[in-house]
Amino acid sequence: MTRQDSRNRSYGTVSRRSLVQSTAALLSLPMVANTTVAIAGEKLAGSGEVIVYSYGGSFTDRVRRHVYEPFTKATGIQVVDVVADLAEPQIKAMREAGRVDWDVAIIYPGAYLELSQAGVFVPIDYSxxxxxxxxxxxxxxxxxxxxxxxxxxxxxxYDERAFPNSGPRNWADFWNVKEFPGARGLTGNGGSSTLLVALMADGVAYNDLWPLTDAKIDRALKKLDEIKPHIAKWWMAGGEAVQLLINREYALTSAPDGRALAAIKEGAPLRMVWDGAIIVENYWAVLKGGPNSANAQKFVAFVNRAETAAAFTQGTGYPGPNLNQLKHLPPDLLPLININPENAAKATRYDVPWLGAKRADGKTNNDYILERWLAWRAR
Incomplete structure (x- = not known):
């Protein structure tokens, strides 16, 4: 069952549109065979319903088939999905109105800290x-x-057709226009992600990236001055970055892994470089005051089972954190996902608490970085 609750807003590292379109492109992926429903037992058995927010379109269709329906079969609890571009504005509106209509939502990391501190969520029942x-x-x-x-x-x-023998291996190679010639792409949304890749290209080690002090921001922008003339276009959506590669308008670019994975599974001659990847986490949360909190806890427990997690990953292209799902995934998918330990070992992660922290002037660190970035872009 679906309830529509959509507003036109844009927010977050991976947009609702990117998730939906990536999922549509992943329809050809072989699913976990018959998505075996584990015996839920008394802990997860129940009745009634649980109201779960997600992004709609192909994303929700696949999650419904490979998570919601098995959950209902295993527990007897019906999932009602609500669809919106973003969860956070809706959650704030419900709180202000004094009526919380949802039970579970996917929360963007940039909003998690604020909502958590405001007491919007209840503790997860890990028992x-x-x-x-x-x-x-x-x-x-x-x-x-x-x-x-x-x-x-x-x-x-990068486009393997542009580099048939040996392609770029890291962000330093991205800046090496002599050895790796061709048009480049970086995101016009900018902010911390582009500063991080510039710092890595300039030799900063992963464990020295945070915090992004003024000195590091200055260093990153100076490094970006070098590559700016070689940026053919500043892309604004993840699907655009991948499509420009396929069209040969880029030779190499930054891009979201889910969009690249979907294109590769469709036969696009692209290669993902995990050295220096930046990982962002999105959260399941149970909303305080929701109508079915007990069922919500059971849903969160079920979705984090290994086989359910594997089905979610294959359906959406975006993996949950359960490493035990790796034994349930097809071997050809493992090199393409970010929870593969070999890929994760080469990646860094956003320091979400630092980005959300307030500066002396009342702005968040993230807001300040965005201002610096936009000023640089306008030069």
């Missing part, structure tokens, strides 16, 4: 989880009042 969930989901992904729903990566992607 309902099975051993594969508790052991497979890292502690860093299991927060007190949220758990990672999926993670996406921002990484270097």
């Amino acid at each position: 309902l989880w099975d051993d594969e969930g508790l052991n497979g989901v890292p502690e860093s992904a299991r927060l007190k009042d949220a758990v990672v729903a999926f993670q996406n990566a921002f990484l270097l992607v």
Whole structure:
């Protein structure tokens, strides 16, 4: 069942449109065979419904088939999905109105800290989880009042036709226009992600990237001055970056991993470079005051089971954090996903608490970085 609740807003590293379009392109992926429904047992058995927010379109269609329906079969609890471009404005509006109509939502990391501090979420009941969930989901992904729903990566992607022998291996190679000639792309949305790749290109180690001090921002913008003349177009949506590669308007670019994965599975001659990828996490949260909180906790426990997590990954292209799902995924998919330990070891992550922290002038660090970025772009 679906309830529509959509507003036209744009926000976040991976947009609703990118998720929906990536999922549509992944329809050809072989699913986990018959998505075996694990015996839920008394812990997850129930009745009634749970109201879950997601992005709509192909994304929700696939999650419904490979998560919602197996959940209902295993527990007896019906999932009602609500669709909106963004969860956060809707949640704030419900709180202000004094009536929370949803039970579970996917929360963008930039909004999580603010909403958590405002007491919007209830603690996750990890006693309902099975051993594969508790052991497979890292502690860093299991927060007190949220758990990672999926993670996406921002990484270097190149056209294999432009570099048939040996392509770029890192962000330093992206800046090396002599050895790796061709039109480049970077995101016009800019902000911290582009500053991070510039710092990595300039030799800053992963563990020295944060915090983005004024000195590091100056260094990153100076490095971006070098590559700016070679940027054919500043892309604004993840699908645009990948399409410009396919059209040969770019030889190499930054891009979201889900969009690149979808194109590769359709036969596009693209290569993903995991060295220096930047991973962003999005969260499942149970809303305080929701009508079906007990069922919401059971849903969160079920979606983090290994086989359910594998089905979610294959359906959407964006993996949840449970590493035990890797044994349920086809081998040809493993090199293309960001929870593959080999890929994750080469990546860095956003420092979400630091980005959301307030400066002395009342602005967040993220707002300040965006101002610096836009001023540089306007030069």
